[in-house]
């Protein structure tokens with residue numbers, strides 16, 4: 266580890282390594298610090314990504330981190346009725362995240378970034394009241410490392426943005442409790458589709474998913490919000506025990522994790538500092554997908570950082586362009602998606618069943634995409650739901 | 659009362675770290691460490707933990 270870099274990135278997840286790759290490719294001196302002994306493991310993910318999002322991250326869909334190609338999605342309402350979503354351009358994939366994260370790290374390193382594992386950033390360095398570097402615990406030894414910009418890509422367990430003074434803290438409303446099994450030898454109706462199951466009974470204020478990784482292998486998981494004293498694991502186990510075709514399978518991996526579902530930051534920057542990925546809550550609040558968001562925000566962040574280093578001005582005034590571009594391109598819609606989620610959470614299972622025949626797959630895509638006018642249309646057309654419009658304010 | 663992590667149940671996902679209002683929890687070397695000086699015993703993490711690995715117990 267040298268004593269000085271253009272950029273220090275805290276966290277070797279997708280947000281960190283993708284930003285590292287893009288900045289190093291333009292000749293910046295980049296350091297990535299990952300506290301775990303291995304990048305990519307343990308996984309905390311159902312591993313789904315869209316084709317276009319993968320392209321944006323610089324891949325083709327032919328790499329060996331692809332476990333399964335996906336050509337569609339089915340959402341099941343509480344009474345079991347399926348709603349098929351329209352096919353997305355190029356479809357999507359279920360990844361092998363452990364391999365995918367490694368590829369991102371290989372490519373960041375190939376572009377010239379330096380990566381260290383077992384390197385935890387435990388505090389920031391300051392100079393003249395401004396952030397100037399990171400305090401690192403590397404294999405148990407303490408080191409001070411300086412840089413022009415620090416990027417906090419420290420994921421869902423993020424603390425570094427708060428040390429920098431940003432109000433990034435989660436509350437029970439902004440994060441879901443997730444639990445998942447990777448299961449083998451299960452029956453999957455259509456293993457090239459992702460299957461999601463709605464209902465407050467089975468997954469309070471969340472959903473259950475089956476993301477196939479092969480014809481008889483899948484990530485079977487759940488995300489729930491709020492607590493009635495029962496855990497995500499309790500709800501998932503209960504649901505699986507009611508599905509003989511899944512119950513008969515074997516569990517080959519257990520995962521859990523927090524999934525950000527809102528609480529977006531007005532500003533994700535300060536002098537010489539910015540935050541990205543789960544640390545900045547950049548996740549779709551309805552479906553919980555973070556990889557697509559990272560593919561957008563890494564591109565935006567890299568562009569702003571490269572310009573700032575070139576200009577020799579890494580002040581908040583320059584980095585603020587990252588906020589502006591992100592809010593324009595992603596934030597404004599994600600904020601609307603968060604509002605839509607808060608309305609949908611109030612819909613009873615019986616009312617979803619009743620309304621189901623009157624909405625289509627495209628409507629579900631529109632809701633996850635933050636199209637509030639579509640929600641208003643659905644609510645108005647279903648007398649039992651019309652009163653919920655007030656929650657959209 | 660002190661917050662205890664049941665290592666037999668914990669999957670080291672750091673979900674509890676993400677929700678702690680006091681930054682009292684840290685995932686270090688795949689183990690959840692509790693800073694008792696910061697923990698306010700609010701139990702938010704206990705309700706959040708996907709596998710029920712956390713509990714408040716008397717310090718005996």
Ligand SMILES: Cc1cc2nc3c(=O)[nH]c(=O)nc-3n(C[C@H](O)[C@H](O)[C@H](O)COP(=O)(O)OP(=O)(O)OC[C@H]3O[C@@H](n4cnc5c(N)ncnc54)[C@H](O)[C@@H]3O)c2cc1C
Pocket residue numbers: 275276277278279280281298299300301309310311312313314384385386387418419420421422423424425443444445486520521522523524541542543544548553554555556557559
């Ligand atoms: C159960 C579950 C299912 C999900 N399913 C999907 C899905 O199907 N599709 C999808 O797109 N998204 C999904 N997500 C979300 C997705 O996994 C995240 O959005 C994504 O991993 C975020 O990437 P990141 O780089 O921001 O954070 P992470 O991948 O969490 O990486 C952050 C890294 O920073 C490291 N770190 C933290 N603090 C420090 C420190 N102080 N010093 C050094 N290193 C540090 C951590 O060890 C970690 O490796 C899911 C999440 C969960 C929990």
